[in-house]
Each structure stands twice: as C-alpha cells, then as structure tokens.
Amino acid sequence: MSDIIHLLPDSIANQIAAGEVIQRPASVVKELVENAVDAGATQIQVNIKDAGRTLIQVTDDGKGMSETDARMAFERHATSKISSANDLFSLTTMGFRGEALASIAAVAHVELRTRQKGNELGSRLTIIGSVVEESTCDACGEGSIFSVKNIFFNVPARRKFLKSNETEFRNIVQEFERIALVNPHIALSLYHQDAEVLNLPASGLRQRIINIFGKGLNDKLLTLEANSSLATVSGFVGRPDSAKKRSSLQYFFVNGRYMRHPYFHKAVMQAYDRLIPPGEMPSYFIYFTLDPASIDVNIHPTKTEIKFENEQPLWQILMSSVREALAKSSAIPTIDFNREDAIDIPVYTPEKEETGTPPPTIQVNRNYNPFRSAGSGYHKRQEFDWAQLYTGFDRDAELESTITPAENDLFGTEETAEPVSPQIFFDKKSVSSYQYKDQYIITSLKSGLIIIDQHRAHVRVLYDRYMDMARHQQGISQQLLFPEIVEFTPAEASVVPVLLDDLHYMGFDLSDLGQGSYAINGVPPGIEGLEPAGLLKEMVARSMDTGCEVREEISHALSLSLSKSAAIPAGKSLSPEERDHLIASLFSATDSHLTPDGKTILSLLTDEELNKRFR
Numbered sequence: 001m002s003d004i005i006h007l008l009p010d011s012i013a014n015q016i017a018a019g020e021v022i023q024r025p026a027s028v029v030k031e032l033v034e035n036a037v038d039a040g041a042t043q044i045q046v047n048i049k050d051a052g053r054t055l056i057q058v059t060d061d062g063k064g065m066s067e068t069d070a071r072m073a074f075e076r077h078a079t080s081k082i083s084s085a086n087d088l089f090s091l092t093t094m095g096f097r098g099e100a101l102a103s104i105a106a107v108a109h110v111e112l113r114t115r116q117k118g119n120e121l122g123s124r125l126t127i128i129g130s131v132v133e134e135s136t137c138d139a140c141g142e143g144s145i146f147s148v149k150n151i152f153f154n155v156p157a158r159r160k161f162l163k164s165n166e167t168e169f170r171n172i173v174q175e176f177e178r179i180a181l182v183n184p185h186i187a188l189s190l191y192h193q194d195a196e197v198l199n200l201p202a203s204g205l206r207q208r209i210i211n212i213f214g215k216g217l218n219d220k221l222l223t224l225e226a227n228s229s230l231a232t233v234s235g236f237v238g239r240p241d242s243a244k245k246r247s248s249l250q251y252f253f254v255n256g257r258y259m260r261h262p263y264f265h266k267a268v269m270q271a272y273d274r275l276i277p278p279g280e281m282p283s284y285f286i287y288f289t290l291d292p293a294s295i296d297v298n299i300h301p302t303k304t305e306i307k308f309e310n311e312q313p314l315w316q317i318l319m320s321s322v323r324e325a326l327a328k329s330s331a332i333p334t335i336d337f338n339r340e341d342a343i344d345i346p347v348y349t350p351e352k353e354e355t356g357t358p359p360p361t362i363q364v365n366r367n368y369n370p371f372r373s374a375g376s377g378y379h380k381r382q383e384f385d386w387a388q389l390y391t392g393f394d395r396d397a398e399l400e401s402t403i404t405p406a407e408n409d410l411f412g413t414e415e416t417a418e419p420v421s422p423q424i425f426f427d428k429k430s431v432s433s434y435q436y437k438d439q440y441i442i443t444s445l446k447s448g449l450i451i452i453d454q455h456r457a458h459v460r461v462l463y464d465r466y467m468d469m470a471r472h473q474q475g476i477s478q479q480l481l482f483p484e485i486v487e488f489t490p491a492e493a494s495v496v497p498v499l500l501d502d503l504h505y506m507g508f509d510l511s512d513l514g515q516g517s518y519a520i521n522g523v524p525p526g527i528e529g530l531e532p533a534g535l536l537k538e539m540v541a542r543s544m545d546t547g548c549e550v551r552e553e554i555s556h557a558l559s560l561s562l563s564k565s566a567a568i569p570a571g572k573s574l575s576p577e578e579r580d581h582l583i584a585s586l587f588s589a590t591d592s593h594l595t596p597d598g599k600t601i602l603s604l605l606t607d608e609e610l611n612k613r614f615r
Contacts, residue, residue: 025052026171031100036060051165064116184208226321231290238283248281271322448606462563470555477522486533
C-alpha cells in the first residue's frame with residue numbers, strides 16, 4: 001500500500017493560514033496598520049476602495065525595510081521581534097513585520113514599496129498568490145506603502161461570502177477606531193472612495209475620543225485613574241445620565257491592545273448599580289497597563305480575548321476605580337449640609353410664637369356617630385338583590401362559555417379563509433373597556449375577558465403601518481419649523497446611506513450635510529414628544545446590531561425600532577375612546593396575538609376558567 005500522508009505546498013498552507021488570520025478586508029487593515037505602528041510611524045494613511053474588495057492601501061512614515069527584509073517579511077514565520085521562546089511571553093508590540101503578510105499575500109495581489117531612512121533608493125516588491133512576480137529598486141518616500149488588491153481573488157468561496165460594502169466598510173472603520181484609540185500620539189486618516197472619512201491629528205487621549213465620536217461626548221466623560229502593584233487602570237467612564245439602551249461606546253484595552261472581557265464588563269456594571277435604569281449601558285474607555293508576562297494574548301486567533309493571571313484582584317481594582325471616579329464627580333448623589341444656597345429653615349423660639357402665626361388645631365365633632373343617620377336612629381342596611389349575581393349563568397347555547405371558531409381565528413388556533421370583523425367578539429351589554437394600572441386594557445368578549453398590554457398592542461399597530469409605508473413607498477412627513485442636526489459616528493455614517501430610502505418612506509426627510517451630519521427637515525406624524533436626533537441614532541444602532549443585508553430585513557428593523565419608540569408607553573392613562581380605538585386597530589392588525597419580535601400582546605380568560613375559580 002502506498003503512503004497517503006504528504007506535506008502541503010507552501011501556497012496551500014499559506015491559504016489555510018490566511019483563513020485563520022484574514023477573515024475579511026478589516027483583518028487586512030488591522031494587520032497592516034498595527035505593523036505601521038510597530039515600525040515607529042508618526043503618520044498613517046489608509047485608502048479603501050469598494051470596502052476593501054478592490055484596494056486596501058496603508059501608507060506610513062516608519063523606519064521602512066531593506067530589500068532583503070522586504071523579501072523575508074512575506075515568508076512564513078518571519079519576524080524581527082522574536083529570537084527565543086521566552087520572547088513570546090514578553091511581547092509589548094502588536095505584532096511584527098511578516099506575522100500576517102504571508103497570509104495576506106496568499107489570497108491577494110500585494111505590492112510593497114519601502115525605503116529606509118537615509119537610503120537614496122527603496123525597494124518595490126510585487127506578489128500574487130504567494131508568488132513573487134517582481135522585485136526592483138524604487139524611488140519611493142521613506143517608510144512603507146502596502147497596496148493589497150483583489151482580496152480572495154483565488155478563494156472565490158471566501159470572496160462570495162463577504163457581506164455588503166456597507167457592512168464590510170463598517171468593520172474596517174471599527175478596527176481603525178480601535179487602533180486610533182490606543183495611539184493618540186499618531187496622526188491617522190481614513191479615506192473611502194477618495195473621500196475623507198476620518199482625519200485624526202496627534203493629540204491627547206480625551207481629544208482623540210472626541211475627534212472620533214463627536215464633541216457631544218466631552219461633557220459625558222469622567223476621568224478614571226488607579227495605580228496598584230498589579231496594574232495601572234486609566235481612561236474614562238460615562239456619566240450615569242448618559243447611559244443608553246444601545247449604541248454605547250464600550251472599550252477595554254490592555255497594554256495598547258483592544259480586548260473583549262465580559263468578566264471585567266460585569267465589574268463596571270456593578271459600579272453603576274442603582275445609578276442607571278435596568279437595561280441601560282454606560283460608555284467607557286478603560287486601559288490596563290501591566291506586566292506582559294501576566295497575560296496570554298494567544299488564546300484567540302484575532303487576539304481580542306485575553307487571559308489574565310490575576311483576574312479576581314483586577315476585577316476588584318476595576319470596580320473600585322470606577323466607583324471612585326463616579327463619586328469624585330458627584331455622579332453618586334450625596335447630601336451636602338454646607339451649601340450656600342440651602343433652604344434657610346427658621347429656628348423655633350417661644351418669643352416668636354406670641355407674635356407669629358398660631359399653630360394649627362384639629363376640630364373634632366365628638367357627637368358624630370358613623371352608625372347613625374343625619375337625623376335620629378341608625379342607618380338601615382340597603383337590601384341587595386342577590387338574584388342579580390346569578391343573572392347570565394343560564395345562557396343558551398349561543399352564549400355558552402366556549403371560544404367560538406371566529407375567536408379561534410383571532411387567537412391563531414384555527415385558520416379561516418374569510419377575515420372576521422372583530423366586533424362579533426365583544427359583549428355589547430358590558431362596559432367597553434377598563435384600564436388597569438395604566439398598563440393593561442381589560443375588556444369582555446362573548447366568551448370571557450381579554451387583557452391587552454397597551455404598549456405592545458400599539459407597537460403591533462404602528463409596525464404594520466410603517467411596514468405598509470415602506471412596501472408601498474408612501475411615507476408621510478411632518479415638516480419641522482426648525483430643522484434639527486444629527487451627527488453620526490463614522491461607523492454609523494457608513495450605514496445611513498443604505499437606510500435613507502426606507503427612512504424616507506417612513507416619513508423622515510433628511511438632507512446630507514457631509515462628514516456624517518444630516519439635517520432632519522421632517523419626521524413621521526405621531527412621534528410628538530420624541531427627540532428626532534436620538535430616535536434616528538437608535539434606529540441606526542438597531543440596524544447595525546442586526547446586520548441587515550436584505551431590503552425587507554432593513555425595513556423590518558427600522559419599522560420595529562420606530563414603533564417601539566413611538567408606541568404608547570406603560571403608565572400612560574388613556575381615555576375610553578383611545579382604548580376602544582386601540583382595541584379596534586389591534587384586532588385589524590396582521591397578527592393581534594404577538595408583537596413583531598414575538599412577545600405576547602394579549603391574554604384570554606374564558607368564562608369556563610372564571611367559573612372554575614368560583615366552584
């Protein structure tokens with residue numbers, strides 16, 4: 001029998017390695033920019049075409065490479081940072097030239113132009129699918145220019161499963177922002193289709209955060225600082241009143257590297273306990289600096305998950321430092337008895353009582369007897385007609401306490417071909433509706449009682465309305481007297497163009513002002529009392545969370561977000577007319593039993609169930 005085990009060619013091995021390191025165009029941006037940072041660059045420019053499908057170009061003014069180093073950088077396991085196994089446990093850089101270049105060159109057309117400082121000429125290297133096509137001298141500037149074209153050209157399955165340009169570019173922006181947040185001393189710029197997306201000059205950390213996410217964040221950040229023998233924890237946390245249900249900015253960094261850490265996230269949330277409403281999330285930018293030997297960054301291919309040697313003590317340090325930052329900024333409420341504007345409470349003295357207002361007195365009618373009438377004698381107990389209590393128990397078969405076939409259709413238990421009018425379900429002899437605790441609407445059917453969640457019911461009604469507008473492209477807009485301005489972050493701004501048509505069909509009239517800013521000229525009717533800018537940002541955030549790609553899914557995400565924001569909230573008192581209108585609208589909806597996201601709207605308590613309770 002012949003041998004069946006053999007070594008793979010380097011070209012195939014590199015493609016397999018590329019599958020682990022290079023998952024999408026954003027992975028290429030991350031590796032190349034981090035290499036530029038490690039090369040000592042002070043200015044880095046990233047140019048993107050077609051969300052990275054056509055071109056990813058990273059230009060830096062770092063120390064550059066010699067001709068030999070340029071060739072070696074694309075070999076597997078080539079490095080300038082590691083000479084022994086012990087070096088793996090004390091890395092202080094993001095990576096090294098050649099860590100991912102071999103993987104990138106295996107699945108793309110790569111051109112490198114580089115020149116070391118002090119040299120008159122540099123080198124140009126062209127590689128296609130791990131094969132060196134050209135290597136010559138080049139009169140380029142100091143530093144390096146990496147151009148990656150036609151990514152996954154030789155792996156069509158990987159290229160086919162890339163997401164839309166908007167989604168892929170959003171991931172590029174996300175990686176770019178993470179690197180920018182740990183390197184505020186480096187000037188970075190990002191261009192897409194030759195249009196400037198981000199231009200970040202060298203600055204301090206707080207200014208870098210503001211330059212990326214907007215000036216409105218400046219007043220919402222609290223300084224965080226804690227030093228210990230284990231680690232230094234620094235950065236910024238958001239004020240409790242700036243917490244949001246979604247789209248919060250939450251970043252952890254360790255030794256200049258972005259990481260995800262659910263355990264440390266719980267420490268931050270513990271510090272905000274009882275300061276923010278349930279379900280809301282604060283923003284934070286938290287940086288750990290500690291001994292590299294006490295962490296392991298290689299437990300995940302993308303190195304976004306890191307293992308700590310002293311997680312429990314660090315958890316305590318983090319929670320305490322966040323609480324201290326909140327307390328120092330008066331975010332935690334305290335009682336101050338030394339305020340100059342405190343209310344002046346007069347001191348009681350017997351002398352003032354003689355000339356001041358006399359104390360109140362209580363008048364008591366000692367002759368009052370609650371068991372006597374206004375005249376003489378006791379009240380006569382009012383006779384109660386007990387026969388009325390049993391009225392209705394002896395019903396004929398038509399009003400028997402069972403669910404009718406039509407009601408089965410209403411609650412989704414049977415299918416009927418013809419739509420049924422909701423009016424046939426209700427008992428005309430009873431009160432139309434009753435509101436319980438300003439949250440539930442109770443009304444009677446011929447077969448029992450129905451309890452309706454007013455907020456969820458209105459969500460269903462509004463959702464059907466907005467989806468109908470989107471399908472028929474018949475949005476109605478209510479013009480604003482004074483247009484409002486909404487500013488999106490670069491990641492959000494990359495999504496907005498995809499949503500514009502659906503937003504217009506729902507009634508939003510937006511004008512693009514450039515640089516991620518839009519003027520809100522009109523809004524859908526019926527959202528009075530809501531902040532249009534905040535509502536739009538929330539809708540965009542929901543669309544980003546769901547990763548919508550298909551038009552119908554985009555319409556669904558926007559309609560659901562808008563209906564949840566505009567629906568009648570729990571705790572709002574409704575008039576009888578408003579309740580009746582909501583009930584009628586609900587039973588005319590496409591699905592009166594469940595909300596668009598699958599939550600129960602109503603509950604039926606049949607006469608049979610009621611009778612069982614009184615047996």
